[in-house]
Amino acid sequence: MEILQEVKSRVYKFGDKSADGNSTMKNLLGGKGANLAEMSLIGIPVPPGFTITTEVCTEYNLLGKDTVVNLIKREVEESIENIETLMGTKFGDKKNPLLISVRSGARVSMPGMMDTVLNLGMNDEVVLGLAKKTNNQQFAWDSYRRFIQMYGGVVLGMKPASKDDIDPFEEIMENLKEKRGIELDTEFTIQDLKDLVFDFKAAVKKRTGNDFPTNPWDQLWGAIIAVFNSWNGDRAVYYRAMNGYPAEWGTAVNVQAMVYGNMGENSGTGVCFTRDAGTGENVFNGEYLINAQGEDVVAGVRTPQQITKLGSKRWAELAKVEEVDRIENYPSLEELMPSIFNELNTYQDILEKHYRDMQDMEFTMQDGKLWILQTRNGKRTGAAMVKIAMDLLKEGMIDEKEALLMVEPNKLDELLHPIFDANALKSANVIAQGLPASPGAATGKIVFFADEAAKYKNSILVRIETSPEDLEGMNIAKGILTARGGMTSHAAVVARGMGKCCISGAGALKINYKRRILMVDGIEYHDGDWISLNGSTGNIIEGKVATMEPELSGEFAELMKLSNKYAVMKVRTNADSPKDARIARTFGAQGIGLTRTEHMFFDIDRIKAMREMILANTVKGRKLALEDLLPMQREDFEGIFEAMQGLPVTIRLLDPPLHEFVPHQLATQKDLADEMHISLQAVKNKVAELEEFNPMLGHRGCRLGNTYPEITEMQSRAIIEAALNLKERGIICKPEIMIPLVGTVKEFEAQEKIVRATAKGIFKERNETVEYFVGTMIEVPRAALMADKIAEKADFFSFGTNDLTQMTFGYSRDDAGKFLPIYIEKGILKNDPFEILDQEGVGQLVKMATERGRNTKPNLKVGICGEHGGEPSSVEFCYNSGMDYVSCSPFRVPIARLVSAQATIKSIQ
């Protein structure tokens, strides 16, 4: 066979600051193998080992076990010898044993693959050698016990027999615990561990019919073959299919010497960071423990010590530890083992410079020798992410594009909202959890009704769910908490728009409006009780927790400036009030992409006129009521135009079904009847008449304007007159009037005609003009299909991807909570399509409409104003679809600006 005749390396060694491979060889060595080689190459002391290439896996699948073992036997043996030489130990030796780990490693990380086998090379004799060498019988036997357990499970198939069964080894351990009356694994005595090893081996014999392999070489080959087999295991195959990875890739096998940090006072283990992961400060920091294993650091039984002297002193101050005590009991590594510290310090510097990013490293000292086990780009807070990126740029380690790409856009959100004081949070009692619907922290007194939100200086509005009538109260409250509704419920959407903390869908809450009581787990909270919400995590906290306002640090401003330098696609904001518009402008919004005019109608004076309009049964009656609304709308628009002066402002004409505006409570219905001098029955009839089976697909959007043209007329008048009024004051306005829910060309034409006729009339009345545009939402699938025709008339398109997603999927946002979570859990959907734009399906319509529209009108302005306009992957998609701008809620503007810059950079790379 051809493959047999080729002369090539199948096994790549690493260790002793050299390696056969390097980081470019991921396809051959897998990600893990290539990285180990790279680290070794650049002089980092990684425990020596070797990688069997992915090609061998493919050969194994073609040729079978025996042939492949023959093919690599010599190389594997040589490589083990190499480890033995470097470590000064011997594989299978009774006194000075080399123990190794075996891991799988494909070119991409694959959760479906084989787990690690540690401590391979162990048997009844080796365990004694290890006990003697470490002077720790407990450790040695526990390692043996764990080895059999891991090897048995991973290599010998000692898995639960069925889904309902428990792990066969766990069963043995549970039985022993019961017999011995203990609860924790750590309570096992040495004798217990010996018994377990005995019983485990017996279980293997019973289940597999074979003795547990005592020969280390048998163990090693068994593990290697198990890794190869895992490539075609059910989970891996499923994962590959899901991600479209070909079976030909194969997996590599990584074999590496074990090192131990628990071999006495000259050993230890730790974790360190090249910069501060919380603040981004450029200080080396980390924690370690002497005579300990990695898990001891994590377990928190012993207090870890700081790596640097500076860190140690800072820690002591916070922990209120006296300096004498600190030096005695908690010395830094810098003080305790200066030479090891210096070595570590050198490596951290090398690694950060090499990977050009903040590193998170694990290390072990075995008997005075430092080993670096792993390094990776460190996780960090949003603030740290921004600072590190800007610092690395200033230090010349990365360029502008790299700095921009280094920042994860969603993380910026953390920087823009109030947060809880970290110390105050320590004693917080989380009473329930909901969906993190709108980020930030809020603390205040409970109110149950929107019109009582002003009752306390700081209030939290607690509702089963909110409705448009609650808008004013939501604006006043510090935070909003609802028992029902998803991430895209009314409360969630409005709160995000306001940049206000909100938790939605907290199902554990029982709310009784009548008694004004919130019940959680049988405990009652009353109107006026303090409660705190973490909108970034969904945690609901009992009592008052101090919050801190966000500080937009210098680095944040630098990042935004840099984003603007690269961003081609503009970022506008969705804003319904001058206040929102001003906030968005400070965040760098380049105009307004969506002003919803309906929110303006919910103010107390306005809702009255609105209701009169709706209840009028004649055009004349409606016009009278609309005349009352005209000056108020005009004033709104003047405020928004002023806040956005010089920048374009897109105003959407009335969109929601009228049913949302009429009163649904008897008392309010009575009041309205009295005010209008009509019967209560007449009000009730109208409310009933407006009710719809599927309001989302009902009488709304331009269907209102086309059945009641006088509404469109009034709104157009308000917009144009506002613009002219400002023009008189020397303020430049760029109104863009947007027709919602258009599905046919004629629907648009009919509305456009009214807008243009109204404007023409006003221009004539005032002998003055202002430039304005008339465009349309693309939110009904049919509009996307007819985009070529619609573009003949429309000046611009703005994608309403919320509705477009609803109609393209046939999902009601308000109801999808019944099946979406199950769909995501079962993998039927990868994401909630209301959060992350479905590029595969809905995206086709977005692309189609943009292309068709531009075919008709090459310079057609195209944007998006749905919720997706602030979601990073969706914003990137918008750029790739050729949009001129995205529009999002004010607090998402910085995120969108960054993504816009990143998308440009990616597209030119």
Add this chain to the structure above:
Amino acid sequence: MEILQEVKSRVYKFGDKSADGNSTMKNLLGGKGANLAEMSLIGIPVPPGFTITTEVCTEYNLLGKDTVVNLIKREVEESIENIETLMGTKFGDKKNPLLISVRSGARVSMPGMMDTVLNLGMNDEVVLGLAKKTNNQQFAWDSYRRFIQMYGGVVLGMKPASKDDIDPFEEIMENLKEKRGIELDTEFTIQDLKDLVFDFKAAVKKRTGNDFPTNPWDQLWGAIIAVFNSWNGDRAVYYRAMNGYPAEWGTAVNVQAMVYGNMGENSGTGVCFTRDAGTGENVFNGEYLINAQGEDVVAGVRTPQQITKLGSKRWAELAKVEEVDRIENYPSLEELMPSIFNELNTYQDILEKHYRDMQDMEFTMQDGKLWILQTRNGKRTGAAMVKIAMDLLKEGMIDEKEALLMVEPNKLDELLHPIFDANALKSANVIAQGLPASPGAATGKIVFFADEAAKYKNSILVRIETSPEDLEGMNIAKGILTARGGMTSHAAVVARGMGKCCISGAGALKINYKRRILMVDGIEYHDGDWISLNGSTGNIIEGKVATMEPELSGEFAELMKLSNKYAVMKVRTNADSPKDARIARTFGAQGIGLTRTEHMFFDIDRIKAMREMILANTVKGRKLALEDLLPMQREDFEGIFEAMQGLPVTIRLLDPPLHEFVPHQLATQKDLADEMHISLQAVKNKVAELEEFNPMLGHRGCRLGNTYPEITEMQSRAIIEAALNLKERGIICKPEIMIPLVGTVKEFEAQEKIVRATAKGIFKERNETVEYFVGTMIEVPRAALMADKIAEKADFFSFGTNDLTQMTFGYSRDDAGKFLPIYIEKGILKNDPFEILDQEGVGQLVKMATERGRNTKPNLKVGICGEHGGEPSSVEFCYNSGMDYVSCSPFRVPIARLVSAQATIKSIQ
């Protein structure tokens, strides 16, 4: 100029059984002009005249009035002379005047164009001549008055000044009527008419500043130019734009001699048909009046007489007129004027043979001379249409393809449902009208509750609206009447499916369930009162009206046989029960395209198990309830398979939201709680939990099957076991299992997996297999977009165009009644897209999905099972989109079969 130099005819004469043009010259002479020429050419005596070509209209638009008048002056004068010669009268002559008509006439009929001007050539002197000649001053002055009115309005612009004003001539007439204390135009005296002529002329002078033209030649040129101008009038331009007709077409001008049937006892007028328009019988028939004008026949003041002796005798029998009286007062034309009758009889024969279809002709006898004014294909009933087409085919006048194309598919519907006895209908009192939701006639006693439908032998179910719970009662009732809901409401859709008469949305009805009263215009009808419905017209009739069962005549069967000979695309039916399936088979259905399984759950025994399933909170509980449903479903399927043996049967898995199945009335909720031994509150909670904001976009379709896989499992089992049971009995079943509301590939895969696993299990259990297919509905826009991927898995596609229309337009069928009628009235939509498939928008998705699906799987079976599957234009679209079949309600099957044949014929022509 080039045009001026060309030597060509601009005016085409016709008359005296000859003509310059013919019927092929529609583009040049317009439709009307070409037809007049054709009639004259084949020897029919049409009043002589001429046509100014459409090219002259274009020249007029380019060159203006003076040039064009010069261009055609000589030809027009010659043509008038020709008319004078043929008629023996003279244009403008005081004693023997020629009067003419002037009409527009484009190549297609255009309602936006100029109306006719009659009696042109009239003035103060001519009127006296006409009076003398006809010996009828009243007629002459009335003709003059009408001429000024028509000419003034059409040529001189004497129109209402604004929309709110009335016509200036009408105003004068109203004033005179008031002054004279009369009400009708016919009450004017000769003096009144003279006064009107005087006043009319004064009004023209006042408004236009000019005298009314008295010179006939001035009148003629004025009218010709007015016709040319009307081509660019607002209404014509709008109509052209709407239909995409180019401005270059232009309009012709037709000038023709006036003839009068009221010139004495030797004159007359009539209408006749070459065959019976009611039955299709091949007998010449018609009506006439001596010394009368066309409008007298229509007005019904005098009783018209029959043309033929046979017809006259038949009429006398029905009208109970003695033979002596008949001969004396109502002789047939055949008896009264045998030579004229013979001439007419010859012409009708020539015309039918020439146009190869039943003709509807108008004729006038002036002073013993017969003139044919018009002939056209006659309107006819559905029965006559079928008989005439089949007869013409047998007579060899047309071929099979022509016979098929001659039948208007929708008209077949008349033949398939009961109809009212025509005589019984004469005294019917129509009390209100609703939408003709499902055709046919029904008479019965009123019931207000579905479960009382069996109370009377013949009952009519009267509801505000119906719900799925009413299904059984709807099936029992003879007809269904609802006060709310449109053509696609629940009642309408279900009734059409059952072939049951239904009137929906009769807004004038007030229904009080409590008092069991139906109120219309203040009159009360009670439970048990007789009422009759005409589902074909929407008429609601008081009392009992005799009905007749339809008779599927021999010609109908012949037509269907012929359809099958040509139809390529198959026609299946939507049927939920063995009964429906059998009916559809007798109508020629070639399989079932949609069996809705949910209707089966509404039977009293089943709904209980269904509700228990829904109320169960565990998989185990649901499975228990489903076990009860399994045998019932299996039995249903066995019945349907048996009825359709040998033909494919597509069964759709559970589709509607579960909310439709739970009880909404307190009493029923209590019963359910008792039966299930749970609290009433638990039932109420579940009902509330299932409620949705937009159920259409909610938890339904495969979202149910994917959240409750056990439902899919039970239904699959019922289908497969039913098929195997029949196989044992030697009956061939072809089950096609259809997954509803699929939007993503994974949704389909997950369901398909359950179906196939269940089938596999059963095959193993029974050691026997049956072939089955698993396919999907394409009804969510996203499914159409993802069709290439879905086709990798699905065996077939079936378009659910009801839902696809809802989601593509964003219209809820149940709510669209609020704006659809206004949209259609305003021309924003041409049709209700739920009745007639929107080929422009929704059609794009249908074509896209078919193409993409077939790209993946070239032999993918594709069909449609939405309501559109029985609508002729939509069925034709389905054929043109390449579908394998359409599926429609049983009573639409014959229509779809005919359209399928017609579509094939059209595509190969």
